[in-house]
Amino acid sequence: MSGSKLLIADDERHIAEGLQMLLQEDGYEAETATDGEEAWKKVEGGDFGLVLADLKMPGIDGLELFARMRDAGIDSEVIFITGKGTVADAVEAMRRGAYDYLEKPLDLERLKALIPRALEKYQVRTANKQLQQRLENLTRFGDMLGQSEEMREIFSIIEKVAPSTASVLIVGESGTGKELVARALHQKSNRAKGPFIALNCGAFPREILENELFGHEKGAFTGAIAEKPGAFELADGGTLFLDEVAEMEADVQVKFLRALEQRAFRRLGGKKEIEVDIRVVAATNKDLKEALKDGHLREDLYHRLAVIEIELPPLRDRGGDVLLLAEEFLRRFAKEHGKDIKGFGEGAIEYLQTYSWPGNVRQLRNRIEKAVILARGDRIEASDLQQKTDLDEPDVHLQVGMSLQEAGRVLTLKTFAFTGGDYKKTATILGVDEKELRERMLSYVEDPVPASS
Template identity: 50%
Template sequence: MSDRARILVVDDEINIRGALVTLLEKQGYEARGVGTGEEAIEALAQGSADLVLTDLKMPGIGGLAFIHRLKASWPDTEVIVMTAYGSIDTAVEAMRAGAYDYLTKPIDRERFPLVIGKALERRALAGENKQLRDRLETRIRFDHMVGDSEPMQRVYSLVEMVADSGVTVLLTGESGTGKELVARATHHKSARADGPFITVNCGALPENLFESELFGYEKGAFTGAMATKVGRFELADGGTLLLDEVGELSLKSQVDFLRVLETKEFRRLGGTKLIKVDTRIIAATNRNLEDAVKQGTFREDLYYRLNVVPIRLPPLRERGDDIPLLAERFLQEFTEQHHRPLKDISPEAMRLLRLYAWPGNIRQLRNLMERLVITVKESSIQPVHLPEEIQASQEDRRTMVVTLGTSLKDIERETIRRTLAEVTGHREKAAKLLGISLRALQYKIKEYGIRE
């Protein structure tokens, strides 16, 4: 099957039709011509076209009626109308009916390829956006987590394996990588899904409030304890307790929690009754707990008790293939929330988004998409709309930041992906730059599932 764009020319004047077909073929397109709207519909039924170039005044079905029928059956096919200078109003009406643009006769040889190129670029962009939306429908999984990159596939696999086991899970990763979403996914895919999911932000709790917040207190336990309060640990009985920012716990709080973690028994502050619960623990941190253990700020026994199954959340810079999916998802979310028309992201703007390092990870991308939905009036987001630091990322496209601990496989995959992007998908050039054979490169592209 040919990769060339397919263009159908509809004009009842055979000389004009033939000249346009010849011109388009010289420009590298696959072109054919027909003389009437009826013939065009028959031709489209036999094989769709990327673009239809049509006259407005034709025998049989009129140009406007033809466009309405075309758009009803082939909405993704772009249309450019041709009209005489005295029929501009009709051309504008055709654009309201769905035509992309118009050309006046006689055709301007300089403007002609520009209009054709822009129409086909719009067609390609619409196709890419549709593919992204389709992928979103199939890839939004694990409690609205988005992404099908290899690093995220490993996360999904681990969640599937540990969800029903009931073991303690330690989620690690930079701030904004989605640790709470993974915790919720683990809970909802487990037998505890009908039970409560309770979170406690350890970094926001002063040491003197940790015990009462986690284990509760009895009425009269201290001044101001006017009624009995059930703690988070007990509220999560039969479900899951997420200890977010667990690395921020004080040493005293670590001792209190370790004892309860091992026995699943505790007493409320000021109480004498021993309370036993069946609560699954998931801990999350953006700190390196191994370093904290060496520095004496985190207990080694608690670390090993929490680190039964570790799951590392990759930073966004390590999952560049997911950026288009995430951006599309957030655009949809905020256009609905703020009642704005849906926008697309131009290829060049998307390239810059993929090159940027995203120190704030998914949270930063999400906030940016909301800002663009509100501030960009145009229907397509262009590089000029992006923050200066992201626009500047194009200057660093030949460099790559590698986080300590990143696997060699991930480094190789990202190097190949960026090299292909740099040479706009030219595999022979990419293979030469990488110092490997074309065959080896093709094998790696298939092995890593790299989309060009």
């Protein structure tokens, strides 16, 4: 059994070896070390459940050995053996978490009684840790958390399709974790060592998107003062992630489809055909059936991209995941903001479970961060989660003296926050098209986008 071995460290060899014999007679596996250095080497290399260590040893003494073990995360139990005049040190060692200490001359009966108890303590602790680790592994997949049936299904699909080069289309509402899925597909593939290049097709006007995708030669257009490789080239040997893929204009779609089929393309202004070895993963939060029907998305491109389609469920359909995620975000942000918060109050749990989370995991994450910052006690209460900042309020405060530009910014950002970060809904409410909205949002990036967006 692991963790049942003992180490006896004493610079008086006859004591170390005498104890070893005695313990071996009792059926224990025991090794010896006759100075601190040797003891440290052995402890580092082996799985000892218990270390019997003399406090006074040349070089590394018992206390230092103990400190090194704990620093290195080696948590074998330690019983100290003390000579005359070191009892104070032994008491100090106990205070730091040693199991016990024995004075010389050794009371062997007492030692024999202590050993099985110390070993058991170590073994129980180790078993608990392993169990916890195993539970943790069940709910964790790369950077993603999830224990719901729905998410486990997603994890198993990712595991299955990651090794192939087939294109994957990830669909799901805003904030459901599409980018995380794309990264997981990359990390679990045999291209993991290659680049992961992400490009948001919704973030650029047409000409720039083409340039970002394919790059250009020097002199391809005014301002092209040097050659520049595009995402296709940069992703060679790795994964190209195209976010908001339904936002691509028709003629870019044609070029893109061709490049995808041939795994080859030309830079803007270039004659040379460049071949690449890439895996394409695309994502969209749009209803693609609509985009296909009204001709916004080419059918042939869709089929090329959606060789495998992964549909990420909205957070409200993921059962217990809300609390699992909430606890993880709480731990993370409490640490980040240096706050000592132990958990959620009853009302907060109820709120977390009943709210519909239109902005999905991103919204949950932002809400928890805000609550952590606002919380006064050591628990997060419902009121911390519901706390309205001026961004959650549906009304905006406009004042004479504001420019139209500023008024537009406030209204746009607030509407965006109000919809839980949904571009489509925001665009509909504001009466602009989605492309224009995205361009506006980009122009606001100078001014930080509010945390609840």
